[in-house]
Each structure stands twice: as C-alpha cells, then as structure tokens.
Amino acid sequence: MDIYTLAHKRLARGAFLAAGSCLFGLALGLILSPNKLAAGGVAGISVILDSIFPLGVGTYTLLLNIPLILCAWRVFGRRFVLYTAAAIAICALSADYFSQFDTPIKEPLLAAVFGGALMGLGCGAVFLCGATTGGTDIVTKLILRKNPQFSTGKVFLALDGSVCIAGGIVFKSLSNSLYAFIGLFVFSKVLDAVLYGGSGAKLVLIVTRKADTLLPQLLNSANVGCTVISARAGYTGSQASTLMCAIKKHRLHAVRTLAVRADSDAFILVLDAGEIYGSGFEKIQ
Numbered sequence: 504m505d506i507y508t509l510a511h512k513r514l515a516r517g518a519f520l521a522a523g524s525c526l527f528g529l530a531l532g533l534i535l536s537p538n539k540l541a542a543g544g545v546a547g548i549s550v551i552l553d554s555i556f557p558l559g560v561g562t563y564t565l566l567l568n569i570p571l572i573l574c575a576w577r578v579f580g581r582r583f584v585l586y587t588a589a590a591i592a593i594c595a596l597s598a599d600y601f602s603q604f605d606t607p608i609k610e611p612l613l614a615a616v617f618g619g620a621l622m623g624l625g626c627g628a629v630f631l632c633g634a635t636t637g638g639t640d641i642v643t644k645l646i647l648r649k650n651p652q653f654s655t656g657k658v659f660l661a662l663d664g665s666v667c668i669a670g671g672i673v674f675k676s677l678s679n680s681l682y683a684f685i686g687l688f689v690f691s692k693v694l695d696a697v698l699y700g701g702s703g704a705k706l707v708l709i710v711t712r713k714a715d716t717l718l719p720q721l722l723n724s725a726n727v728g729c730t731v732i733s734a735r736a737g738y739t740g741s742q743a744s745t746l747m748c749a750i751k752k753h754r755l756h757a758v759r760t761l762a763v764r765a766d767s768d769a770f771i772l773v774l775d776a777g778e779i780y781g782s783g784f785e786k787i788q
Contacts, residue, residue, distance in 0.1 A: 516632045523628025524590045527636050528561065528597025530621035535686065536560045536598070537606035538614040539679060541670030542622070542686035543663025545571075545638030551666075551673050561598030565591060568637040575641050578648060586634035587641070594636055615682040619689030626690070627697025630756065639663055663687050695752065705755050707748040709762050710734060710770040714744035717765040721748065725757040749776060 531546050539554055541547035549563035568591045576584045608614045626636050635641060643658045667687060671680025711717055714731060721729050732745040750758060755773065762769050 519628045520586065520590055520632045520634060521593060523625040523632070524593035524636065525597045526621050526625030526628070528594045528599075528625075529601050530618045530625065531564070531594070532560055532598035532601035533604060533606055534608055534614050534618035534621070536602060538609070538611055538618075538682075539670070539674050540611065540615055540618060540683045540686055541666055541673075541679075542615070542619060542683045542690060543639060543666045546622070546636075547663070547666035547670060547683065551670055554673070559599045560602055561595035561600075564598060564637075565595035568641075571637060571641040574645060578645060583634065586632060587637060590629045590632075590634050591637040611678070611682045612685070615686035616689050619686035620693045622686075623690040623693025624697060627694045630694070631697070633760070659691075704776040705750050705752055706774040706776045707746075707750060707755070707758055708772040708774075709746040709748070710743055710772075711746065711762070711766040711768075712741070712743050713766040713769075714746060717762060717769075718746065720761045720765060721746065721758060725754055725761055727754055727758060 527546075531549075534540075535542060535546070536550045536553060539550065541550045545564055545567045546560075548567060549560045552558075552563045553560045572584060572588055572591070575587065606614070608617060629636050635644075639659060639662045642662060646658055664684070664687070667680055667683040670683050671677055709717070718729060718731065721727050727748050727750050730747040732747060734743045734745045735741070736743055748758060759771065759773075762771055
C-alpha cells in the first residue's frame with residue numbers, strides 16, 4: 504500500500520491531516536513569522552499583518568481564509584471544504600501556540616530553508632488527504648476553474664511571488680524578500696517530493712468504461728493530452744478504453760484525482776518515464 508492509498512483510509516486521513524496541519528503551523532509560528540519571512544500565500548500575508556498589528560499570525564491566517572472558504576463551498580463542494588476548513592483551523596491554532604516560544608533559528612537563511620521544508624512537508628500531507636491549507640491553493644483553484652488555459656505553476660508563482668515582494672517592501676529589506684523567495688522555492692520542492700516522488704515525468708495508463716466522461720476533464724481541467732486506445736477486458740470480455748497520458752510529475756495528483764472521481768472502478772497504472780520527446784516535453788533532435 505503506497506502513501507497515497509494510505510492517506511485516503513479514514514483513520515489515516517485524519518492523522519495525516521492533523522500532523523500535516525501542525526507541521527505547517529509550527530513552521531509558520533515558530534520559524535517564519537519570528538524571522539519576518541513572508542514566503543507567499545495567506546501565511547505570508549499573515550506574517551506581514553502581524554508585524555504591523557500584532558494579533559497572532561494564526562488568527563490572521565484563519566480570518567483571511569474565511570471568505571476563501573465561503574467561495575470554495577459553492578465551487579468545490581462540501582467534502583473538500585470541510586477537510587480544508589479543519590486543516591486551516593489546526594494550522595491557525597498551532598501557529599499561535601508555537602509563536603509563544605522563542606524561535607530556535609535566528610539566521611534568516613536557515614529559517615527560510617527549514618521553515619520552507621517543514622511547510623512543504625506539512626502541506627504535502629494535507630494535500631494527500633484531498634484537502635488544502637487554504638490561501639493560495641484555493642485562489643489558484645478558483646482562477647484555473649475560470650481560466651483552465653493558465654499554467655498552475657505560473658499562477659502559484661505570480662500569487663506567492665507578489666507576497667514575497669510585498670514582505671520586502673513592508674520590512675524595508677531586499678534581503679528579507681530574497682530569503683522569502685528561497686523559503687518559497689524550498690517549500691515547492693519538498694511539496695513536489697511528498698506528492699510525486701523524485702522522477703521528472705510519468706506515463707499514466709487509465710483503463711475505464713467512462714472514457715467519454717473522463718477525457719474532457721483531463722483535457723480541460725488537468726490540461727494534459729491523452730491518447731485513447733480501444734481495449735477489451737481479458738477476463739470478462741467487456742469493452743473499455745485505455746487513456747494514455749504522458750505528463751509532467753506536478754500534474755499526476757490532478758490526473759489521478761479526476762480518474763477516480765469519474766470512475767471509481769478504473770484501473771490506473773503509473774510508470775516512471777525517463778525520457779519523453781514531443782510536444783510539451785523534449786524536442787526530438
């Protein structure tokens with residue numbers, strides 16, 4: 504049983520959600536906020552606001568996420584919002600709790616690296632449960648829902664990068680802004696490692712009887728190309744389709760989620776692809 508399957512078991516999901524949210528809150532309250540590192544997202548905005556009007560970085564995180572949760576409720580449904588709301592609440596409470604203690608890391612570079620790594624680890628655990636830690640994650644989902652042609656990575660970079668720059672302006676320090684970008688970079692790398700492992704590309708084969716439902720979602724929502732192959736089940740003899748997708752690793756989670764939602768009986772095979780040539784990948788020499 505892999506970590507993705509384990510995270511969707513009822514008891515394990517609760518443990519992953521709680522542990523990941525606590526790690527996120529620890530990084531925010533104990534490491535990033537004391538060092539005034541606004542490493543993107545609502546968490547970064549909370550660091551900035553708390554430095555101006557001290558109210559608690561976790562409290563700001565909770566307050567800023569409330570309108571985003573209300574928007575997400577109408578768009579993404581009850582289950583996603585409830586899990587996300589629970590994650591946000593735990594993050595906020597743990598951030599305010601840990602902020603009571605003196606930070607063990609007072610060197611900005613170390614704070615950026617270790618704070619970003621802990622946030623990425625915590626956020627990855629929450630993502631595996633089918634939830635998010637709120638903030639930029641929800642905003643990005645809302646933007647991509649209206650504009651599926653946009654790149655997920657570029658939307659994240661634009662939103663989080665703006666917060667890093669704003670932090671440097673508020674704290675009147677270019678170094679602070681650059682350290683925040685380092686924290687954001689480490690965060691993204693650790694998050695990718697948790698969600699997708701170390702390989703650069705994946706070949707996904709999805710055997711399903713609901714290809715007509717799944718194919719438009721993969722093309723439009725996940726923004727991945729597919730090849731449809733007619734297939735016949737060897738045991739039952741029933742007709743099915745195999746969707747073959749060569750994807751960058753950051754799209755794996757979205758593809759897998761859409762496949763399971765469209766057809767809970769789908770057979771999904773994920774392979775490491777060492778070399779892929781063609782449109783969207785390496786050019787053929």
